[in-house]
Amino acid sequence: MxxxxxxxAHTGYHLRLVSNAVSQDFARRLEREGVTVAEWAFxxxxxxxxxxxxxxxxxxxxxxxxAISKLADRLLAKELIERADNPDDKRxxxxxxxxxxxxxxxxxxxxxxxxxTDYFSVLAPGERDALRRILSILADRRGLSNIPIN
Amino acid sequence: MxxxxxxxAHTGYHLRLVSNAVSQDFARRLEREGVTVAEWAFxxxxxxxxxxxxxxxxxxxxxxxxAISKLADRLLAKELIERADNPDDKRxxxxxxxxxxxxxxxxxxxxxxxxxTDYFSVLAPGERDALRRILSILADRRGLSNIPIN
DNA sequence: TATTGTTATACTCTATAACTATA
DNA sequence: TATAGTTATAGAGTATAACAATA
Numbered sequence: 001m002x003x004x005x006x007x008x009a010h011t012g013y014h015l016r017l018v019s020n021a022v023s024q025d026f027a028r029r030l031e032r033e034g035v036t037v038a039e040w041a042f043x044x045x046x047x048x049x050x051x052x053x054x055x056x057x058x059x060x061x062x063x064x065x066x067a068i069s070k071l072a073d074r075l076l077a078k079e080l081i082e083r084a085d086n087p088d089d090k091r092x093x094x095x096x097x098x099x100x101x102x103x104x105x106x107x108x109x110x111x112x113x114x115x116x117t118d119y120f121s122v123l124a125p126g127e128r129d130a131l132r133r134i135l136s137i138l139a140d141r142r143g144l145s146n147i148p149i150n
Numbered sequence: 151m152x153x154x155x156x157x158x159a160h161t162g163y164h165l166r167l168v169s170n171a172v173s174q175d176f177a178r179r180l181e182r183e184g185v186t187v188a189e190w191a192f193x194x195x196x197x198x199x200x201x202x203x204x205x206x207x208x209x210x211x212x213x214x215x216x217a218i219s220k221l222a223d224r225l226l227a228k229e230l231i232e233r234a235d236n237p238d239d240k241r242x243x244x245x246x247x248x249x250x251x252x253x254x255x256x257x258x259x260x261x262x263x264x265x266x267t268d269y270f271s272v273l274a275p276g277e278r279d280a281l282r283r284i285l286s287i288l289a290d291r292r293g294l295s296n297i298p299i300n
Numbered sequence: 301t302a303t304t305g306t307t308a309t310a311c312t313c314t315a316t317a318a319c320t321a322t323a
Numbered sequence: 324t325a326t327a328g329t330t331a332t333a334g335a336g337t338a339t340a341a342c343a344a345t346a
Contacts, residue, residue, distance in 0.1 A: 064316085
C-alpha cells in the first residue's frame with residue numbers, strides 16, 4: 001500500500017458524519033424540552049405498554065442495568081416516570097409513565113418527525129427508500145435491534 | 151395523529167443503529183492498539199502534512215480548542231505526537247507526528263479497512279455506491295465536513 | 301484589547317464491578 | 324447461590340468559561 005487510507009475512504013466515516021449531525025441536532029432540540037435522546041428512547045419505550053421491569057428495559061434498549069438505573073433516576077426526578085413495587089418479588093419493581101410523561105411523548109415524537117423532514121426530505125422518495133433498505137440489510141446482518149442512543 | 155411515531159419510524163434511528171455498531175466495533179479494535187477513534191482521526195489528520203497548530207486542527211476536526219488540548223495531552227503521553235514552539239508567535243506552537251506516530255497510522259488505517267470490509271462487503275457494489283452517494287447528498291446539504299468522532 | 305492555548309468544571313453515555321436485599 | 328436493582332468508579336466525549344501569556 002502506497003499510503004494509509006484516509007479518513008474519508010471508509011463508509012463508516014460518512015455514516016458517522018451524517019448520523020452525528022442528525023443526532024446532535026436532535027439532542028439540541030430535545031434539550032429545550034428538558035430531555036436527552038436516551039430519555040426520549042426510554043419514554044417512548046414505555047409509551048402504550050404496561051409497567052416494565054428495569055431489566056427488561058435494559059435488554060430492549062441495549063443498556064446495562066446501571067445505565068438504566070441512572071436514566072430512571074433522572075426521569076423520576078423530572079416526574080416523567082414512576083416506580084412501583086412488584087408485589088410478587090420484593091427485589092423487583094416496575095417503571096411506567098406518569099401522566100406528564102404520557103403527555104410528553106407526542107411532543108418529543110413531533111420533534112423527531114421534524115428532524116426526519118428537515119434532514120431527509122432533500123432525498124428523492126426512491127433514495128430515502130434505498131437508504132432505509134440498505135441500512136436494514138446492514139442492521140439485519142449484524143442482528144442489531146437495540147435502540148441507538150448517541 | 152393517532153399515536154406518536156415510534157422510534158423506528160425515523161431514518162435517523164436506523165442511521166444511528168448502524169453507525170453506532172460500526173463505530174463501537176471500530177473503537178474496540180482500535181483499543182487493542184491503545185488509541186481511541188478520536189485519536190485515530192487526530193493522528194491521520196497529522197499524517198503526511200507538516201506541523202499543524204492546535205487551532206487549525208480544532209477547525210478541521212470540528213472540535214473545540216479544549217477538546218484538542220485534552221486529546222493532544224494523551225497523544226503526547228503516548229509519545230505518538232510532539233509539540234514544537236512557533237518561533238514567530240510565542241503564544242503558539244505546532245503539533246506533528248513522532249516516528250512512532252507515523253509508524254502507527256498505517257496499522258490503524260488497516261483496522262479501518264478491515265471494518266469497512268467486515269461491515270459493508272455484504273452490500274452489492276451498486277448498493278454500497280448508492281449508500282455513499284446518498285450520504286454525500288445529506289452531508290453536502292448540511293455543509294458537513296468535520297471529522298465524526300463518536 | 302484580541303488571540304493562542306491550557307485548564308477547570310460539568311454533564312452524558314459507557315462499562316465494570318461491588319454491594320444490598322430478596323429469592 | 325443466584326437474581327434484581329442500586330451505587331461507585333473510571334474513561335471518553337461534549338460544551339462553556341476562566342485564565343496566562345503574548346500579540
